[in-house]
Amino acid sequence: MEKKIGVYLCTGCGIGDALDVAALAKVATGEHKVPVCRQHGFLCGEEGRKLIEDDLQQGVNTMVIAACSPRVMTDVFDFGADKVLERVNLREQVVWSHPAGDEDTQMMAEDYLRMGLTKAKEMEPPVPFQGENLSKRILVVGGGLTGLTAAKEAAGAGYDVVLVEKSDTLGGYVKNVHSVPPLGPPYEEPQSFDVEALVSAVTGSDKIKVYTGAQIQKIAGAPCMFDVTIQSNGSSVSERVGAVVLATGSVPYDAEKLAHLGYGSHADVVTADRLEAMLKEGRVVRPSNGQPAKSVAFVLCAGSRDPEHLPYCSAACCVESLKQAKVLKQQNPDMPVYIFYKDMRATGNYELFYKQVQKDGVVFVRGSVTAVEDDGSGALTVAAEDVLTRAPIVSESVDLVVLATGMVSTASLGKPYKAQQPKEGEEELEVPADTILVSNLLNLEYRQGPEVPALKYGFPDSHFICFPYESRRTGIYPAGTVRAPMDYARAMDDATGAALKAIQCVEMTSQGKAVHPRAGDLSYPEFFMQRCTQCKRCTEECPFGAINEDEKANPLPNPTRCRRCGVCMGACPERIISFKNYSVGMIGNVIKTIEVPEEDEEKPRIVVLACENDAYPALDMVGIRRAQYNPWVRVIPVRCLGSMNLVWIADALSKGIDGILLLGCKHGDDYQCHFVKGSELANIRMSKIKETLDRLVLESDRVRFEQVSITDYGRLPQILDDFAATLENVGPNPYKGF
Amino acid sequence: MEPKYVSLEMRDYIVSMGAETVNWCMQCGLCTNLCPWRLVPGETSEKFNIRHMQRLGQMGMEGFEDEHILFACTTCSMCQSNCPRGVKIVDNVRAMRASIVGAGMAPANLRPILGSAHANGNPWSGPREKRTAWQQGLEVPTFGPDTEYFLFVCCHSCYDPRSTKVAQSIVKLLKAAGISFGVIGNEESCCGESMRKLGDEELFQKLAQSNIELFNAKGVKKIITTSPHCLWTFTQEYPELGGRWEVIHYTQVLAQCVQDGRLKLSKDGSKKVAFHDPCYLGRHSGVFDAPRQLLENAVDGGTVELSRSRELSLCCAGGGGRIWAEVPMGERFGELRVTDAIDKGAKVLATACPYCMNMLIDACNSLGKQEQLEIAELSELLAANL
Structure with a gap:
């Protein structure tokens, strides 16, 4: 694109009062010989916008707007995707956080303008990726409550659905239950659930194609271009779909492992499933003698919240047991019923149900069960350490003990997939491998493994804090109990949510746009393959498994799987991965354009690479709160700290920049990185920076990584000033002036 | 520690004695934290935990009969008015006491009190014929067919020398306000509020029946009480036994008179x-x-x-x-x-x-x-x- 650059300096919001705007304009018109440079006191107003639009008529196609933070006024300063726009943050990060009329504040503003101009000169308008033969159909894997609901909802929104169910009939677990906990006011009684109506809605819809007795043999491709091979009754069928809802549910925890609760040694110790089946049959009996059970004790958390078994809470068993207890009380109000629990987790409106079951006279015992024993007459007693009376207690004899076994996600049922081992002699990657369990649900043809990566306990990984519906495979949305333990009501909500995510995905992808979290982004990484050394870092490190590999280990990018974080760009030692508007060279040049004063001027320079999702907005908030920090910093927003390429650090240090501060998100088990692994990868790369520093004979104190969240604005000035103080002790970078 | 045994029979008995909401309790412990016993030291404070006592009731487990536990509650209702589950804690305490007292196991120090109420119609061991002794020197009207209010004087203010001044003052004030009121006299019995709280259900029923019959026979429609305890039992407990009158506390009547300018x-x-x-x-x-x-x-x-x-x-x-x-x-x-x-x-x-x-x-x-x-x-x- 032949560029004609326009620079627009806003003097409103205190910018004009704090800075020498004429001198600032000279950076554009003098140093950078920009043909158009205008000032306005209210650039985001109607008149200001018109000023820019008039220039667009005159051929300006690349704009550098030096005004407020790029995070605000995005609608006003949107001139279309065919233009190049770079925002220079003079307001929040210069004049609102530094003293007015100060020489150093002015230098900061001028540097930021230089950096913006450098970037604008190198950026190109993104050209959206367009695949071929795009499909907007949605594949739902699993025909239980969640899968049926997702299929019905997606079809209801006008999308074609392919539903694959392993067994011969639809309905799943809920088909076999007697009743479900109350779904509406007054939340006091169990209700029947018409699963047949849901099944007929699905089978009767001409938008839904159902495969029963079927499994996924293979899924190849990428969002809007998934080629699914379905094995159904011995034959293989191929379907092209756009997105996938994974709704394969869970299985109950294996009660054979619960011998300490009497399972296996006493015939009258049964699982909640077994009781449900008996309730459905209409006859609750003691398996030992076939006689009706006249009294029942429930043991909750049977295998859940137990480090020896399932360490997590299975979320539904409390209310499920309340429901079963209530059904028993409905059938016989005088029946003695006990519930032994750790914590009664009957949240929301289920509180009313819990209260009702208490009113019905069910005895609740809070504490851990210590023994389930034969009382000598063939009946059972349950002993527990009762927290509430601080004493061991023993129940009256009961006929039946019901173990409320926990939920095990079907995604967790499989052995870990071993990523390809590096060949002998190759440098070993220190990136921790993702957990991918070969659970035979999706059988993805992805280089990193055949299923969605798992977090703890085998549940599909997602950004639990901010984006629970996501998986780490774009276009694949786990829903229901495969994703996390939940009850019927929540599984139905979950199904609807996942259907909506799938719809968003096919719509965005078909327009060449990124999905969450850079929703709408039209840029995508392009690989300059001639210089690829087949090192596999991009394919290994992509948090979303977007890049496949050919037999010669060449990366095969799948742009519609990509979330546009730039982790591959940061990983590539050859710097061959670039976006139209973001590349290693571009940011390198931005760093090089910073003016580094001579050593005797005693004005150090610090490059801050800030994650634009959390750290950068936090820095804006520092300005909004008018907190002050040192004027030596030059902040460069990055898509994700994982897109940081080590060459930037070498670029900065060899130019005489005194220090580099990386501001990224929290990593670890409870990570906050929008791109899951970006911040962690940046941290791993940092451990390799020593080599670069040694080569330059520089101190390791010059580079620092800090984890900050968006709420850390109160802490940020201190972090920036502490780093400046450290650098003062280390002394100036000897490369200044080279 | 020796295990304790759950008894649903005992639980159901306590419920039948009036602890109808004991099962609603979810053992959050707010009651114990709000209890005034937490504000003082001593053996009762250490032993009495209302949350725990209700727990024992819920499970029909032994341990609540200890005098320091069973009879510690002052029924102040601080817990009950703040209970997130709406548990009628005071009723539960009363029912648990009744399950012991009703079986003839009232503690020794309470027996003379309950006995006096049985025999004399007051818990203060005052002879029935002395119930109106406080009126000496005062012309206290007798309740008749044309009297608007029946003034029910608490036994405490009939017999306790210090407390009789309360009855006397109230009479002076009612007179000054020109209220039509009168007392019945020696036939009146203790309202029974505290007897019932102590768990003597039988005694309460006897006192209440005697009063209801008396008041109704005299044609009582409206009652002024000197004590809030009589007020409460007349309004909250007597109606279901057949005593349905308009009952107010003397402070309410007088406040109205001051507002009207009558006093x-x-x-x-x-x-x-x-x-x-x-x-x-x-x-x-x-x-x-x-x-x-x-x-x-x-x-x-x-x-x-x-x-x-x-x-x-x-x-x-x-x-x-x-x-x-x-x-x-x-x-x-x-x-x-x-x-x-x-x-x-x-x-x-x-x-x-x-x-x-x-x-x-x-x-x-x-x-x-x-x-x-x-x-x-x-x-x-x-x-x-x-």
């Missing part, structure tokens, strides 16, 4: 007065403003609110039969109340309940603060300013 009070005294909300007038019956309005009209030295007042008022420890309990010095709630008043700079601590007056006087004396703080019943302050 003129001169402002007198330069002492600052604090008001102690009786549990059975305030939290139990919702009467908070009437006594305050009366005080405003009768006190010149100004009034002051205690830090714990109205719905959060601290119990005097006289309810639930605790007026007959022996409590060591340093463990009496009334002592905290006296200190509250002194801390706020009050010179007089007024209340509107004979039990409260009794408990606060004892507490003031045990602290030796008689010189600093005067304890008065509201009617006495008002009558002095007629």
Whole structure:
């Protein structure tokens, strides 16, 4: 694109009062010989916008707007995707956080303008990726409550659905239950659930194609271009779909492992499933003698919240047991019923149900069960350490003990997939491998493994804090109990949510746009393959498994799987991965354009690479709160700290920049990185920076990584000033002036 | 530790005695935290935990019969009015007591009291024929067909020498206000409120039946009570037994008269007065403003609110039969109340309940603060300013 650059300096919001705007304009018109440079006191107003639009008529196609933070006024300063726009943050990060009329504040503003101009000169308008033969159909894997609901909802929104169910009939677990906990006011009684109506809605819809007795043999491709091979009754069928809802549910925890609760040694110790089946049959009996059970004790958390078994809470068993207890009380109000629990987790409106079951006279015992024993007459007693009376207690004899076994996600049922081992002699990657369990649900043809990566306990990984519906495979949305333990009501909500995510995905992808979290982004990484050394870092490190590999280990990018974080760009030692508007060279040049004063001027320079999702907005908030920090910093927003390429650090240090501060998100088990692994990868790369520093004979104190969240604005000035103080002790970078 | 055994039979028995909501309790423990027993040291405070006591009731487990536990509750309702589950904790306490007392196992110190109520129609061992002795020197009208209000005087104010002044003051005030009222006399019996709280259900039924028959026979339609305890049982417990009258506390009648201009009070005294909300007038019956309005009209030295007042008022420890309990010095709630008043700079601590007056006087004396703080019943302050 032949560029004609326009620079627009806003003097409103205190910018004009704090800075020498004429001198600032000279950076554009003098140093950078920009043909158009205008000032306005209210650039985001109607008149200001018109000023820019008039220039667009005159051929300006690349704009550098030096005004407020790029995070605000995005609608006003949107001139279309065919233009190049770079925002220079003079307001929040210069004049609102530094003293007015100060020489150093002015230098900061001028540097930021230089950096913006450098970037604008190198950026190109993104050209959206367009695949071929795009499909907007949605594949739902699993025909239980969640899968049926997702299929019905997606079809209801006008999308074609392919539903694959392993067994011969639809309905799943809920088909076999007697009743479900109350779904509406007054939340006091169990209700029947018409699963047949849901099944007929699905089978009767001409938008839904159902495969029963079927499994996924293979899924190849990428969002809007998934080629699914379905094995159904011995034959293989191929379907092209756009997105996938994974709704394969869970299985109950294996009660054979619960011998300490009497399972296996006493015939009258049964699982909640077994009781449900008996309730459905209409006859609750003691398996030992076939006689009706006249009294029942429930043991909750049977295998859940137990480090020896399932360490997590299975979320539904409390209310499920309340429901079963209530059904028993409905059938016989005088029946003695006990519930032994750790914590009664009957949240929301289920509180009313819990209260009702208490009113019905069910005895609740809070504490851990210590023994389930034969009382000598063939009946059972349950002993527990009762927290509430601080004493061991023993129940009256009961006929039946019901173990409320926990939920095990079907995604967790499989052995870990071993990523390809590096060949002998190759440098070993220190990136921790993702957990991918070969659970035979999706059988993805992805280089990193055949299923969605798992977090703890085998549940599909997602950004639990901010984006629970996501998986780490774009276009694949786990829903229901495969994703996390939940009850019927929540599984139905979950199904609807996942259907909506799938719809968003096919719509965005078909327009060449990124999905969450850079929703709408039209840029995508392009690989300059001639210089690829087949090192596999991009394919290994992509948090979303977007890049496949050919037999010669060449990366095969799948742009519609990509979330546009730039982790591959940061990983590539050859710097061959670039976006139209973001590349290693571009940011390198931005760093090089910073003016580094001579050593005797005693004005150090610090490059801050800030994650634009959390750290950068936090820095804006520092300005909004008018907190002050040192004027030596030059902040460069990055898509994700994982897109940081080590060459930037070498670029900065060899130019005489005194220090580099990386501001990224929290990593670890409870990570906050929008791109899951970006911040962690940046941290791993940092451990390799020593080599670069040694080569330059520089101190390791010059580079620092800090984890900050968006709420850390109160802490940020201190972090920036502490780093400046450290650098003062280390002394100036000897490369200044080279 | 030896295991304890759950007994659903015992649980169901307690429920049948009136602990209808004991199963609703989810054992959150808010009750125990709000209990005034947490504010004092001592053996009862250490042993009595209302949450735990209800737990034992829920499970029908033994352990609640210990006197320090079973009879510790003053039924102040601080817990009950704040229970997130709406558990009727006071009823549960009463039912658990009844399950023991009803079986003939009342503690020794309570037997003379219950016995007197049986024999004399009052718990104070006063002869029935002396019930009207407090009227000496006063012309107290007798209730007749044309009388509007029946004035029911609490047994405490009939027999306790200090408390008779309360009855006398109230009579003077009602007369001054021109209210049509009268008493029945020796045939009246104790209202039974505290007897029932102690768990003697049978005695309560007897007293209540006797009163209901008497009042109805005399044609009673409206009742003024001197004590909030009588007020509460007449309004909350008698109706289902057949006693349905319009019942109000004397402070309510007088406040209305002051508002209507029928009762003129001169402002007198330069002492600052604090008001102690009786549990059975305030939290139990919702009467908070009437006594305050009366005080405003009768006190010149100004009034002051205690830090714990109205719905959060601290119990005097006289309810639930605790007026007959022996409590060591340093463990009496009334002592905290006296200190509250002194801390706020009050010179007089007024209340509107004979039990409260009794408990606060004892507490003031045990602290030796008689010189600093005067304890008065509201009617006495008002009558002095007629």
